[in-house]
Amino acid sequence: MTVLVVDDTKENLTVIGQLLRPHYHVRVVNSGLRALQAVDVAPRPDLILLDVMMPEMDGYEVLRTLRANPSSQDIPVIFVTALAADTDEEMGLSLGAVDYVTKPVKPALLLARVRAQLELKKARDWLADQNAYLDAEVHRRMSENELIKDVSLHALAALAEKRDNETGNHLHRTQGYVALLIDLLREHPRFQAELADADYCARVIKAAPLHDIGKVGIADAVLLKPGRLTVEEFAVMKGHAQIGADALGESIQQVLAARAARGLSGEGDFSGSALDFLEVAQQIAGGHHEKWDGSGYPQGLKGEEIPLPARLMAVADVFDALISRRHYKEPYPDEQVMQIMREGRGQHFDPDVADAFLQNVGKFAEIAQRYRDDHAEEQAAEHGAKA
Known part of the structure; x- marks a missing residue:
């Protein structure tokens, strides 16, 4: 699975990237604008680790933009930031983040949070695929039933006509x-x-x-x-x-x-x-x-x-x-x-x-x-x- 790491500090990108690469495919970008561009480039991220304090476009604004776009609104986002106040965490979660991890990161904790969110996403994707399959199957069977109904209807009507030659x-x-x-x-x-x-x-x-x-x-x-x-x-x-x-x-x-x-x-x-x-x-x-x-x-x-x-x-x-x-x-x-x-x-x-x-x-x-x-x-x- 693919994780996109967004941080304006090179050292943070290096540390988090090295931590995750043995387990996942990792992509890194150093600005909010590039993050928005990256979500539409294959391989699309399954999870985004997003810094808050960045120049030009902070993490909050990035998340608002992601949630406003139908193509990216379902990508889970974990804030990884030095902002540790309860109000900061409440702000991030209220905007739609799935988790909030403070810096300096603890490797085991971050890996556990990432693993949990990716497992949840995998389950959601599987469920969505199953629902899509079931919808297609229901549509197929309904189409077959409609065809059978139409043929039966025509046969019933034809019965009356046949009696009249x-x-x-x-x-x-x-x-x-x-x-x-x-x-x-x-x-x-x-x-x-x-x-x-x-x-x-x-x-x-x-x-x-x-x-x-x-x-x-x-x-x-x-x-x-x-x-x-x-x-x-x-x-x-x-x-x-x-x-x-x-x-x-x-x-x-x-x-x-x-x-x-x-x-x-x-x-x-x-x-x-x-x-x-x-x-x-x-x-x-x-x-x-x-x-x-x-x-x-x-x-x-x-x-x-x-x-x-x-x-x-x-x-x-x-x-x-x-x-x-x-x-x-x-x-x-x-x-x-x-x-x-x-x-x-x-x-x-x-x-x-x-x-x-x-x-x-x-x-x-x-x-x-x-x-x-x-x-x-x-x-x-x-x-x-x-x-």
């Missing part, structure tokens, strides 16, 4: 559309406050694939019917929004119960984070078929009664449904897709959300092309040019 790319496309809408609306006066929270936006994007999770509760005879649904069958089909909202609501209650059992407030803990995510997912699953004019389902919400995540999902889901082949329909022609989307402004869709889509159709078409189904027409990429 959908491909997983529908999930990728609609999630991409929602992410793009958030980016386009982030600076909009109506949405600026709500979308300023990056964590909230991430939750909305991550929850988007769960919009049709309620389809798992719809009978195959209705869900997979190739032709037009009857009024009664359509009423059953519409139930998927409420089924999804209810299922996620049950999950929310389970999180609340678990949190209460653990005595957690929910502020900043894992269950609080899970609760926030589930609430957004419930809004999307239950509200993505609501319409701006109040004619949607399942609750007939109107305008801003509809949660923002559901309003974003409505635009994303309708656009993708129009351009995609389903077991009961072919993709709509480009002109009809755009006509339906334009007519939906202020009726089906939040006008400002619809405008963000209509003014950037080419970007949405790029997402559609990127995640196109294997059998999808190349027309999806052409929407922007024809809009």
